[in-house]
Amino acid sequence: MSPARVPAAPPVARTARQLRESVTAARRRGRADTDTNPLRQGLRLERVPDPCAFVLFGATGDLAHRKVVPAIYQLWRTNLLPVEFSLVAVARRPYTSEAFAAELKASLEKYSRVLPIDEDSWAELAKRITYQQLDFADDAGFDSLGQKLDELDAKCGTAGNRLFYLAVQPSQVTEIVRQLGRVGLDKEVRGAGWRRLIVEKPFGRDLDSARLLNHEVHKVFRESQVYRIDHYLGKETVRNLMVFRFGNGIFEPVWNRSYVDHVQITVAESIGVEARGAFYEETGASRDILQNHLLQLMTLVAMEPPSSFQADALRDQKLQVLRAIAAPDADQVRKNVVRGQYGPGWVQGEPAAGYRQEPEVDPESETETFVAGRFEIDDWRWSGVPFYLRAGKRMPKRATEISIQFKDVPLRLFRESTGDPAPNVLAMRIQPDEGIMLRFAAKVPGLGLDVRTVNMDFAYDTSFVVDSPDAYETLILDSLLGDASLFTRADEVEAAWGVVTPIINAWAEMPPPHFPNYAAGSWGPEAADELLERDGRRWRRI
Numbered sequence: 001m002s003p004a005r006v007p008a009a010p011p012v013a014r015t016a017r018q019l020r021e022s023v024t025a026a027r028r029r030g031r032a033d034t035d036t037n038p039l040r041q042g043l044r045l046e047r048v049p050d051p052c053a054f055v056l057f058g059a060t061g062d063l064a065h066r067k068v069v070p071a072i073y074q075l076w077r078t079n080l081l082p083v084e085f086s087l088v089a090v091a092r093r094p095y096t097s098e099a100f101a102a103e104l105k106a107s108l109e110k111y112s113r114v115l116p117i118d119e120d121s122w123a124e125l126a127k128r129i130t131y132q133q134l135d136f137a138d139d140a141g142f143d144s145l146g147q148k149l150d151e152l153d154a155k156c157g158t159a160g161n162r163l164f165y166l167a168v169q170p171s172q173v174t175e176i177v178r179q180l181g182r183v184g185l186d187k188e189v190r191g192a193g194w195r196r197l198i199v200e201k202p203f204g205r206d207l208d209s210a211r212l213l214n215h216e217v218h219k220v221f222r223e224s225q226v227y228r229i230d231h232y233l234g235k236e237t238v239r240n241l242m243v244f245r246f247g248n249g250i251f252e253p254v255w256n257r258s259y260v261d262h263v264q265i266t267v268a269e270s271i272g273v274e275a276r277g278a279f280y281e282e283t284g285a286s287r288d289i290l291q292n293h294l295l296q297l298m299t300l301v302a303m304e305p306p307s308s309f310q311a312d313a314l315r316d317q318k319l320q321v322l323r324a325i326a327a328p329d330a331d332q333v334r335k336n337v338v339r340g341q342y343g344p345g346w347v348q349g350e351p352a353a354g355y356r357q358e359p360e361v362d363p364e365s366e367t368e369t370f371v372a373g374r375f376e377i378d379d380w381r382w383s384g385v386p387f388y389l390r391a392g393k394r395m396p397k398r399a400t401e402i403s404i405q406f407k408d409v410p411l412r413l414f415r416e417s418t419g420d421p422a423p424n425v426l427a428m429r430i431q432p433d434e435g436i437m438l439r440f441a442a443k444v445p446g447l448g449l450d451v452r453t454v455n456m457d458f459a460y461d462t463s464f465v466v467d468s469p470d471a472y473e474t475l476i477l478d479s480l481l482g483d484a485s486l487f488t489r490a491d492e493v494e495a496a497w498g499v500v501t502p503i504i505n506a507w508a509e510m511p512p513p514h515f516p517n518y519a520a521g522s523w524g525p526e527a528a529d530e531l532l533e534r535d536g537r538r539w540r541r542i
């Protein structure tokens with residue numbers, strides 16, 4: 001994961017007055033830009049969150065260093081955080097605030113998507129970082145965290161607003177939530193600030209554990225205070241999926257079983273499990289990607305138009321889709337779901353070890369690194385339209401794509417011509433090379449009647465000459481603004497587990513799989529191709 005390097009903006013002023021002036025100047029600049037490039041209109045965010053303390057649990061971990069803090073820095077650098085902001089880093093290891101800030105800076109040098117680091121801007125943010133050593137089981141530590149937050153309200157003007165970000169092992173969530181409740185850090189007193197909780201995925205490991213976790217969280221926080229992250233929902237192209245569907249009139253009439261033959265969604269990664277062998281052994285592709293990223297993409301493709309983009313209006317519609325996905329019984333799992341595990345091979349010209357040879361992986365492991373399934377949605381819009389979903393590690397390339405494959409014409413008038421045209425496809429490239437492609441038939445210039453399929457392509461990077469925010473920037477900003485629309489609600493998470501748990505349970509009852517069953521650098525096991533061939537279809541070549 002190498003961050004794209006784009007030039008840093010000039011240093012920004014940070015006193016309240018200077019901030020206002022710089023925001024006004026930035027807005028003026030924005031207007032000047034939009035004068036010359038109409039596609040830039042509306043690209044600037046104008047809301048700045050309330051003053052607040054951002055309490056980051058698991059601050060020494062990989063996620064905090066790679067994603068969360070770079071996102072906070074980026075929001076700060078672009079004036080999207082309030083001046084009255086404080087980052088309270090919480091973890092077990094001892095550090096002084098200065099030493100910890102220096103470590104964060106070193107990580108930013110590696111992971112920030114905008115380099116070099118703007119020294120003035122970082123210096124201002126670093127002043128707002130405090131480190132709090134804390135053992136999650138230690139009552140006294142949480143008492144002093146509460147006191148520290150009160151002091152920060154007085155010193156930095158954070159106004160009692162607190163966001164607790166849990167970038168920790170899933171097994172630690174319940175304990176931290178219980179402690180926050182014990183010291184009353186969950187309580188929202190009218191006029192004395194809001195309290196919010198961000199929880200990272202995986203949220204549970206099956207339906208029962210997700211229900212239990214929701215129950216534990218709800219003992220302390222109200223659902224409206226809880227923000228469950230699935231970072232795919234913050235990706236620019238995923239958000240654009242909603243704009244594409246509901247901001248355009250011409251697609252909605254054909255977005256249903258009368259016109260769509262089937263839908264394919266692929267989340268392919270060329271990387272293996274890297275240093276996360278121990279985590280992945282417990283997770284596998286079905287829990288790591290299918291339960292969340294893939295099913296979330298499916299809901300956005302399949303949902304009915306919401307009445308608004310208010311969080312609950314949107315999430316109600318997504319929930320309807322998840323509830324309408326037919327949960328497979330053991331026979332259907334055998335027939336419609338394929339699992340795979342990579343063996344040694346070659347990826348992009350480099351030799352790659354097999355999964356069982358990766359660090360911290362059992363040499364006899366039965367964990368799947370690939371999953372593909374055929375799902376159906378039992379509702380009026382989609383009845384009978386298969387959704388083929390697949391995700392895998394060590395695929396030939398990194399590519400996430402949704403393709404809507406339309407039905408063929410009723411009469412193939414051009415079947416005699418060279419290059420009988422294939423049915424229309426609308427492909428949305430979520431990453432990389434973000435864009436949208438429509439495939440249709442065209443006449444080859446000439447005296448004869450040759451027909452070919454051609455692609456009409458929209459590419460983000462050439463159409464919008466602006467840099468896209470990272471998903472974490474979008475999601476952190478939304479949570480600070482109190483907008484939960486891109487976060488998953490308790491019932492949604494449970495409904496998604498309702499689809500995946502029967503699969504995991506059926507596998508547990510089956511004889512051991514013949515793993516490894518695909519070579520690193522291939523598109524997964526043959527059975528995944530057969531899954532579509534059986535229906536007279538093929539995976540789209542990505």
Ligand code: BG6
Pocket residue numbers: 269288
């Ligand atoms: C995470 C998974 O949620 O998503 C990882 O835990 C995976 O295994 C990652 O690599 C993929 O995210 P992205 O944004 O690189 O597609």
